[in-house]
Amino acid sequence: MKYLDDLEKIININSYTKNKNGVDLVGQIMSDWLLELGFERTVFTRNEIGNHLLFTTPKKNGHKILLLGHNDTVFPPNTFEGFSHDNTWVYGPGVCDMKGGNIVALQALRNIFNEKNNIFNIDFLLVSDEETGSDDSKEITAELAKNYDLCFVFEAAGEKMELVTARKGVGTYSIFIEGIAAHAGTSYLKGSDANLEATYKLQKLVELTNLELGTTVNVGKIKGGVGANTISPKCEMLLEIRYSKNEEKERLEKNLDEIINTSYVKGTRTNLKGGIQREVMESNSNQNELLTLLESITNEKILTEHRGGVSDANIVSNCGITTLDGFGPYGDGDHTKKERALKSSFEQRIEMMTKILKYFQTK
Numbered sequence: 001m002k003y004l005d006d007l008e009k010i011i012n013i014n015s016y017t018k019n020k021n022g023v024d025l026v027g028q029i030m031s032d033w034l035l036e037l038g039f040e041r042t043v044f045t046r047n048e049i050g051n052h053l054l055f056t057t058p059k060k061n062g063h064k065i066l067l068l069g070h071n072d073t074v075f076p077p078n079t080f081e082g083f084s085h086d087n088t089w090v091y092g093p094g095v096c097d098m099k100g101g102n103i104v105a106l107q108a109l110r111n112i113f114n115e116k117n118n119i120f121n122i123d124f125l126l127v128s129d130e131e132t133g134s135d136d137s138k139e140i141t142a143e144l145a146k147n148y149d150l151c152f153v154f155e156a157a158g159e160k161m162e163l164v165t166a167r168k169g170v171g172t173y174s175i176f177i178e179g180i181a182a183h184a185g186t187s188y189l190k191g192s193d194a195n196l197e198a199t200y201k202l203q204k205l206v207e208l209t210n211l212e213l214g215t216t217v218n219v220g221k222i223k224g225g226v227g228a229n230t231i232s233p234k235c236e237m238l239l240e241i242r243y244s245k246n247e248e249k250e251r252l253e254k255n256l257d258e259i260i261n262t263s264y265v266k267g268t269r270t271n272l273k274g275g276i277q278r279e280v281m282e283s284n285s286n287q288n289e290l291l292t293l294l295e296s297i298t299n300e301k302i303l304t305e306h307r308g309g310v311s312d313a314n315i316v317s318n319c320g321i322t323t324l325d326g327f328g329p330y331g332d333g334d335h336t337k338k339e340r341a342l343k344s345s346f347e348q349r350i351e352m353m354t355k356i357l358k359y360f361q362t363k
Helices: 002-011 020-036 099-112 138-145 194-206 246-260 285-298 313-317 343-361
Strands: 040-044 052-056 065-070 089-091 122-127 150-153 163-167 169-178 216-224 234-243 269-278 304-307 322-324 340-342
Touching: 002 020, 002 099, 002 343, 020 040, 020 052, 020 099, 020 122, 065 099, 065 138, 065 313, 099 122, 099 343, 122 138, 138 313, 150 313, 163 285, 163 313, 163 322, 169 194, 169 246, 194 216, 194 234, 194 246, 234 246, 246 269, 285 322, 285 343, 313 322, 340 343
Parallel strands: 065 122, 065 150, 150 322, 163 304
Antiparallel strands: 040 052, 052 122, 089 340, 169 234, 169 269, 216 234
């Protein structure tokens, strides 16, 4: 299983999103491997974050396929480092999210490559900022996606090796409330309490949650006030919304606007910054047709699931491209120091993707 040696090599390089040198080093190693297979490389150079990389092959008649991954992880240097393994699991930053998925894609490409039959119609995009929301890369991804018929994304598989057909949309907002400071003991009525205004808004916002429809509204952070003897002149709230249907996004945005523009405490004013970070990825009939085809190609039943988390699959699917996610290995503990991936799931995913890519090479 040479690919585990390759995985170890890139896991042992810290590629925290803000660690440009580390992300670029991982990108260069991936480049070396892919260039050996005949890919050509386009570099989207960046100054503050790692470069985004597009690897392309010659085109001919047939489905144009985009493989999609990211080289960055969530772990700053010296917080979670190093690769290890036992008989069942591999451990380390990115083994399932998603350097492990990138290695699955790489090994499948190796399996279909030979000197007499070069790869065609398959491109591979590796971005460098997925873990911070793809704020820089999402326009590149969306523009490139228009060139493809199918997209396979290599985030981790589900516990039962499910592929992902739907992901929630997500929006992140900062709410800034301005009040009027006053001495809480001598001039109480002269003040306008920004903290109190925040409590009213907090309750209104949370009431927008609808778990039956998969909608959540969370105020994850509140910061306000000066001291115990001062009516609070300011308060900030950090808000996230997640939704499974576009109709819910419309409802949330309408109600959010109303809550922001209503002063529940006289004399307070509120401003809102932020917006939708990734649009919702909804299941569709094109996915179902593709899944039926993939089952015939692989001769196995393919399970699917919906996830609350987001990925760059959200971006591509919103361009109208038939997209499936979860082609990486199964793992858990991602975004924690307990991140691990199941060794046997690498074998399953590499075999699956080898069959799929080989099929499209013959069409």
